[in-house]
Amino acid sequence: MPVTRRTVLALPVLAAPAILGAREAFAAPSAVKIGAVYPLTGPMASAGDSSRAGIELLIDLINTPHPELAPIPLMAEAGLPRLGGAKVEIVYTDGQNSPAVAQSDALRLITQDHVVALNGAYQSGNTLTASAVAERYGIPFVNGESVAANLTERGYKWFFRTTPIGPDIAALYLDFLASVGKTGVKVAKVAVVHDTSEYGVSVANTIKQVAASRQTPIAMDVSYTVSTSDVSAQVLKLKQAAPDAVIFISYTSDAILYMKTMQAQGYKPPILIGDDSGFSDPSFIKAVGNLSQGVLDRSAFDGSKPGSNAAKIDALYRKKTGRALDDTTGRSMTGMLVLCDAIDRAGSTEPEKIRAALSATNLTPAQLFMGYKGVKFDAKGQNVLASALMVQLDGTDYRSVWPAAQAAAKLVLPFKGWS
Amino acid sequence: MILVQLVTDGLLVGAVYALLSSGLTLIWGMMNVVNFAHGDFVMLAMYVAFIAVTTLAIGPALFVPLAALVLFGVGVVVYYALIRNVMRGPMLAQILSTFGLGLVLRYAMFWVFSANFVSLPDTLVGGVLSVDGLRLQYSRLLAGVVALLLTAALHLMLTRTALGSRLLAVAEDRTAAMLVGIRPDPMQALAWGIGAACAGVAGALIALFFxxxxxxxxxxxxxxxxxxxxxxxxxxxxxxxxxxxxxVIESLSSWFIGAAWKDVVVYGLFLLALWVRPQGLLGKS
Incomplete structure (x- = not known):
């Protein structure tokens, strides 16, 4: 072929597909981007920070080989094996304490950062709006920690949730109280104290409904606004009514304020249950742990068995942050783990394939580090194998106390509080 | 009995509100500037108390004046560095500058202390005064007493001293004050210093029970x-x-109507009160 000006000019054009093709082949294990919405500033930021630290640890474990954690998916090899060892990259955004901000975060992650899936968003109200955006764009959204029951009642196709939710939690508390009642402790009169957020209202209503359906109605309902400046009147009310057990559904700031005010008013309910979020926040224990001895809490995390997945992950988390892994962080991490596992099984970053893989998720307790009976989603996207234990604060650690078969310590009643 | 407890609880909480407001009203009255960073001044003072307790192991008798002193300095610096200039700008610039200052302080603290909640040991001013079943926390009583003293002291300073007269003169008419030989800048810096110091006292005392x-x-x-x-x-x-x-209104409405509704009652009555007396209860029209 004579070398003319035309053939020379044509060369790059002819070569272009080959070059582009080669680039694609090299680019195959490019990072898989996942968006994470958590409250990194604002009143819930201490919990959001913990979740972020937990997820950072998890992603680090996924991206580097850790054969010692082998039963947990994605731990043994580096990256996502079925995507050519692609690394996972998390784009964090700050949902603050605002459903509106969480919504615009989700929009930005999908349209500008082009994430393949979303995770978050801690507060039920934030999850509600962020997941609505994902649904609209057909992007999978996995939530690991929001418990408002209605989140999985919206008929969404792209929303999956791994945590135990309102009805599971309500059943746990009421079963626990009934079982304690059989030992001769009075549990006839139960009060529910909750804030007026999506989380507080939905969990309180679920507990009330489940209790009513069991013919053991909740005797008292005290509500207040989030980050309130004073709770003296509410504590006085509880003191006056003297319920046998009080269930608090509060975020950290209010949980701290309640404990301080109860000490000031000299009021100790015989049984005090704090519903996770505020009460499992490590900074709650730091701030008022000495006033809260014997607080009962629900938890799906129990790192006290040596050699278990939970103990290993707990040790790594302690090394990274200097504090024990808490239940909420563990649940957030599990949500992210399930999402990464599904992306790997999908072998693709196509939303529809990830969604199908999520629907087909079937993890056993041996593959998890939370005390769930497994992870398996129903048609609504709710994990039907989610479950929790009752734990009790002793010193600076929560230990599992009920059900007896899984207990690491003995249940101590009545609530001790402060000395 | 319960009513007595409710009213006393309300009065003690109210004293805290008064304490929080003293510095704010001073700056507002002296300069017609709404200090939106006031809450963050209070927050700074709480951290001053926290640092003082954890590193110097000192009690409230020392850390309350310390917080007042630190915040006085902050107030003066803020006046010279920021407020003096924006005072010449439009009203909106004044509002947004203090708002921005508040955000800077708040996120600076996020940076330094992270989002964690901390708390002073409850033994600093521990204990409860118990009279006939009425329970009063010493830490709150202390805050209440200081609120009364601080209010009295500020009021006397403004109405009975030459310094107060000078402050008021500058507030009333800057040019006229200058004509009679008062230099407005040091006066207004002083007003900011005192206002911030009030926030310092408030924050350090509130830190005892919050x-x-x-x-x-x-x-x-x-x-x-x-x-x-x-x-x-x-x-x-x-x-x-x-x-x-x-x-008192909050305490009673929390009890009789429900805590989630107390804000509705308070703000409803507030709007009603302003409708009747737009200048406020003791304000001059």
Whole structure:
């Protein structure tokens, strides 16, 4: 072929597909981007920070080989094996304490950062709006920690949730109280104290409904606004009514304020249950742990068995942050783990394939580090194998106390509080 | 009996509101500047108390004056570095500059202390005064007493001293004050210093029975704005009465109507009060 000006000019054009093709082949294990919405500033930021630290640890474990954690998916090899060892990259955004901000975060992650899936968003109200955006764009959204029951009642196709939710939690508390009642402790009169957020209202209503359906109605309902400046009147009310057990559904700031005010008013309910979020926040224990001895809490995390997945992950988390892994962080991490596992099984970053893989998720307790009976989603996207234990604060650690078969310590009643 | 407890609880909370409002009303009255960073000044003072307790192991007798002193410095610096300039700008610039200052302080604390909640040991001013079943926390009583003393001291300073007259003269008419030989800048810097020092006292005392976090100002200060407004802009005794009234109304409405509704009651009554007396309870029309 004579070398003319035309053939020379044509060369790059002819070569272009080959070059582009080669680039694609090299680019195959490019990072898989996942968006994470958590409250990194604002009143819930201490919990959001913990979740972020937990997820950072998890992603680090996924991206580097850790054969010692082998039963947990994605731990043994580096990256996502079925995507050519692609690394996972998390784009964090700050949902603050605002459903509106969480919504615009989700929009930005999908349209500008082009994430393949979303995770978050801690507060039920934030999850509600962020997941609505994902649904609209057909992007999978996995939530690991929001418990408002209605989140999985919206008929969404792209929303999956791994945590135990309102009805599971309500059943746990009421079963626990009934079982304690059989030992001769009075549990006839139960009060529910909750804030007026999506989380507080939905969990309180679920507990009330489940209790009513069991013919053991909740005797008292005290509500207040989030980050309130004073709770003296509410504590006085509880003191006056003297319920046998009080269930608090509060975020950290209010949980701290309640404990301080109860000490000031000299009021100790015989049984005090704090519903996770505020009460499992490590900074709650730091701030008022000495006033809260014997607080009962629900938890799906129990790192006290040596050699278990939970103990290993707990040790790594302690090394990274200097504090024990808490239940909420563990649940957030599990949500992210399930999402990464599904992306790997999908072998693709196509939303529809990830969604199908999520629907087909079937993890056993041996593959998890939370005390769930497994992870398996129903048609609504709710994990039907989610479950929790009752734990009790002793010193600076929560230990599992009920059900007896899984207990690491003995249940101590009545609530001790402060000395 | 329960009513007595409710009213005393309300009065003690109200005293805290009055304490929070004292510095705010001073700056407002002296300079016609709304200090939106006031809550963050209070937050700074709480961290001063926290650092003092954890590193120097000192008690409230020392850390309250220390917080007042530190915040006085902050107030003066803020005046010379920021307020003096924006005072020449439009009203909106004044509002947004203090708002921005508040955000800077708040996120600086996020940076330094992270989002964690901290708390002072409950033994610093521990104990409860128990009379006939009535329970009063010493730490709150202390805050209440200081609120009364601070209000009295500020009021006397403004109405009975030459310094107060000079401050008021500058507030009333800057040019006229200059004509009679008062230099306005040091006076206004002083007003900011004293206002911030009040926030310092308030924060250090409230830290004794409240949690501390970078956002704590948000939970506390909104009601202080209402207190100042209801009491009458710039009226120190007005802020005290309004604070106490709001405290008692909150306490009673929490009990009789429900805690989730107390804000509706308080803000509803607040709007009604302003409708009748737009200048506030003790404000001059």
């Amino acid at each position: 949690y501390i976090s970078p956002l704590v100002g948000d939970s506390l200060v909104l009601i202080a704005f209402v207190t100042v407004c209801l009491g009458g802009f710039g009226s120190v005794p007005g802020a005290l009465f309004a604070g106490l009234a709001i405290g």
